[in-house]
Amino acid sequence: MKYRVTRIVSRAFVCVLGVKYHAEALIGYHKKAVLVEFDDEDASQVNVYSLKGRKLICTAEKLKTNPFKGE
Structure with a gap:
């Protein structure tokens, strides 16, 4: 089932249910x-x-590793 929630973008990331998603288009x-x-x-x-116009900005991919730890 698909759900929609409002989130605040932080450095091209959004977080949903504790999982981070990234897309360059979110910068x-x-x-x-x-x-x-x-x-x-x-x-x-x-x-x-x-939020305004409900236009698709992008599809963000699940973050596989932490980019800040150099993994």
């Missing part, structure tokens, strides 16, 4: 609210929409 949305659509059966990616 320009830092500290802005977006609508995130996710499927509870497929956590590999989420769709990110603008």
Whole structure:
């Protein structure tokens, strides 16, 4: 089942249910609210929409490693 929640973008990342998702297209949305659509059966990616107009911004991929730890 698909769900939509509002989240704040932080450095091209959005977090849903404790999982971080990243997309370069989110860089320009830092500290802005977006609508995130996710499927509870497929956590590999989420769709990110603008709150105004509900236009698709991008599909963000699940973060596999922590980029800040150099893994």
